[in-house]
Amino acid sequence: MATTHSDSETLGGESVEDFDESEQSVEARVGWRYTLSQVREDPTAFGGFLVIVAAAVVAVVTTIDAVVFEFLAQYQVFAQFGVEKYWLAKTVWMSPVQESADTTALLPPVGIENAYGQGTWAHPLGTDDRGRDILLRLIYGTRIAIMVGVLATAIGLVGGMVVGAVSGYYGGWVDDVLMRLAETLYAIPFLVLVLAFIAAFGRSITFAMIGVGVASIPKFARLIRSRVVSVREDEYVEAAKAAGVRDRNIILRHVIPNSFAPVLVQATLQVGTAIIIIAGLSFLGFGIQPPTPSWGQMLSVSRDHMIADPWFSIWPGLCILVTVVAFNMFGDGLRDALDPRLDN
């Protein structure tokens, strides 16, 4: 197939070009370029990638609007320009969290033609039970989903990397202790572990996020350990050892980069899982607290308004679905690109 051909071409070209820069990064970078070119040729994976990028852009813009503007509003200079929290949202629409009398006034009385839930030009997806624009709240919910999903995964990834690398590289009793611990954490069902974590430390999105991150450490640790164990025996690691490179540097510079490919796939898929779990926690009331908009919490509120406004329970779920599908499509594409053995 054409893939094998482009493989050798990319490998040859890149390694000659970058050879004198730094030896240890060459192999990893070649892998990266090659992988990305593979992903671009896969329409499903690329579609997923585009959706992720779009969601990330939305998340960044809304974060600026909600967090950065609030911060800037403290300073007189910026206040002159009318900068305040949700300035952007208020200019285009009404604030996603505002619950004052004027927004309630916008809520048309139930029974007339545009009862809540029905779209008008001003509110394409209608307004919720408190007269807040649903579309705007969905857009601002993206911020929480992406941010919390990525951060939770990052916690799991970094924690898992440390535990897995140390465990796999040193072996012996360190390995035994760490892996028994991982096994034990693994034996508690994921959501239940997160719930126990929240029960202990309190219900807030921060603890929910840390809980999801910590609960995913065993998964990453086991994956990384298994990679490290196989990399450890490779000749270049032995060469580095013989040359007197310190253990920490061998792990950081050789072992981790060469074990990273499957970990990246797992991390991409894990972001999707984390988004679902955190939406579930918000749905149960343990995640994001109102009035900050999040998809899970919107679904939880919509349960009480299902008869009045059926579409209110549809939209947030669709948002979760689209985002998670995107992460899964991209993750699957990455896996296919990194594993030439499977071609589907």
Added chain:
Amino acid sequence: MSLIRYSTRRVLQAVPVLLGVVAITFALINAAPGNPVDIMLGPSPNQAAVETLKAKYGLDQPIHIRFWKYLVNLVQLDMGRSIYYDAPVTAKIAQRLPATLLLMGSSFAFAIAAAVPLGVVSAQRRNKPTDHLTRVVSLVGVSTPSFWIGLVLILVFSFHLGVLPATNLVMPWAPPSAVAGASTRLGVLVVAGEHLLLPMLSLGTLQMAAITRIERSSMLEVLSDDYVRLARAYGVKERTILRKHAFRNAQLPVITIIGLQLTTAIGGAVLTETVFEINGMGRLIVSSISRQDFPLVMGTTLVFAFVFVVGVILTDISYAYVDPRVSYGDQE
């Protein structure tokens, strides 16, 4: 014989894991900032009342002694008393566990029954419309939160069409006199089935999608193996190859996934029970967290972990049973 020995070994291996689970949960719960007695007595409690309550729940002793006592009691199936219900934790759990097991069991049955044929057909007709459809369905299935599927099902079947009930799960073993709309055993089963259908679909879709994906890729891998190609070269019919040669060998990864899916299924059950207002373990853990009823949180967590560990052991044993290559750890 060796299978029995393997099973025993597997069960014994689980003991330290479960012990570790108890230790971790105990540590987590005791790391909690508020102490249950303060919560019960409010802001400015009477000192004598505090002492009595602390003694009642054993909180006046150092943590390692409490842990030891908890273990000793646990072995005797005593998990302490629930603060909110003022009843033994085990009694509460025994009351709630059947609904959860019924929900999970039925959703797994649905998932396996739907996923195995879907995966096989999809692999057999690779890159044909059936395959594409199955892949899209399974991708969407693994990406959808189970509680949202539940909400949509309620919207469509309970509110819009009005054909299936959304709440009040009925146990199939309930006496007919206790069930509205049923006068016979069969009637109870029908009513229970109606009530179970939506929660089962809501929880089972994720499992179904995940198993379908593994079944498909596993079948594809086996179908490209040398012995299958040899069988084709000999002119063996495709149906026979599928049924006699490929299917059995493709089931091993599927069995593993079924065991591991239990962890997501338990998480899904917590949410599904909330959506359908089923009084199972899931709602129990959620409400006891809200009430800061720590003995109950601890008990439910342990039972969930126990269910998961038992499930994984069962899949391991069935794996060993199906795959003759698995060494039972005897000598070689």
